[in-house]
Amino acid sequence: MEVVLLPTPEDCGRVVADALEGALTGARDRGAPVVLGLATGSSPLLAYRELIRRHTEDGTSYDDVTAVLLDEYVGLPAGHPESYREVIRRELTDALGIDPARVHGPDGAGPDPLAAALDYEALLEATGPVAVQLLGIGTNGHIGFNEPGSSLASRTRVKTLTEQTRADNARFFGDDAEAVPRHVLTQGLGTILRAGHLVLVATGEHKAAPVAAAVEGPLTASVPGSVLQLHPHVTVVVDEAAGSRLQLADHHRYVLEHKLAAQGW
Numbered sequence: 001m002e003v004v005l006l007p008t009p010e011d012c013g014r015v016v017a018d019a020l021e022g023a024l025t026g027a028r029d030r031g032a033p034v035v036l037g038l039a040t041g042s043s044p045l046l047a048y049r050e051l052i053r054r055h056t057e058d059g060t061s062y063d064d065v066t067a068v069l070l071d072e073y074v075g076l077p078a079g080h081p082e083s084y085r086e087v088i089r090r091e092l093t094d095a096l097g098i099d100p101a102r103v104h105g106p107d108g109a110g111p112d113p114l115a116a117a118l119d120y121e122a123l124l125e126a127t128g129p130v131a132v133q134l135l136g137i138g139t140n141g142h143i144g145f146n147e148p149g150s151s152l153a154s155r156t157r158v159k160t161l162t163e164q165t166r167a168d169n170a171r172f173f174g175d176d177a178e179a180v181p182r183h184v185l186t187q188g189l190g191t192i193l194r195a196g197h198l199v200l201v202a203t204g205e206h207k208a209a210p211v212a213a214a215v216e217g218p219l220t221a222s223v224p225g226s227v228l229q230l231h232p233h234v235t236v237v238v239d240e241a242a243g244s245r246l247q248l249a250d251h252h253r254y255v256l257e258h259k260l261a262a263q264g265w
């Protein structure tokens, strides 16, 4: 696992954009599916703005890219502004020129979310492997919507949100935690581990504890982000605030300073 500690959230956005572009280029070069795994929430937004800037200024092409989402709320009607399909279209994929038909997420709007979970897992099997999966982390250590207690081998399924996560996400629903759906569909931890490269981004002091627990704590279902320790290619990108509880912070800075050009992300 590589831990990249950077001064500002903007620096994190640039490095995440580099890592995502590098993974897509690598997939193209190998003749592998060019599948980009996307996350929602606030953490990825600066990286998304950087990708859009590069696409607009340099013409970086996404013509061959398929995008897949990590998760979705259950019960929001299709087209609801806070459904993750809508959020990702608004924040990223439209601006990159990715055809909505090539942007996939679990279907939380249909009558049968249990079947939708199986369908999404099958779609990921057929479309993947995901070249690179971007992740944020919840204040309770969740990734995707895999709340504490999630099986480390889980697949896409319905989950029930903790009250903490509903409160954290209330800001997207007019500060009303009761308006945040109680149920979600999420790629499982085992599903996420199938991606070729995992890139987790976190910024701000409120992420310092979950980042330290995921990166340096024991591997445990109680901290779903700790499952990253099982993956052979992980890049954790944090600003100084989110990395402030890492005991090995000095070592991570030293490694970054002495990184070989050939190592890439």
Ligand code: GLP
Residues within 6 Å of the ligand: 039, 040, 041, 042, 043, 044, 070, 071, 135, 136, 137, 138, 139, 143, 144, 145, 165, 169
């Ligand atoms: C949300 C999402 C996650 C996200 C996390 C952190 O509930 N389901 O994919 O990574 O919680 O969100 P934020 O980046 O807004 O802090």
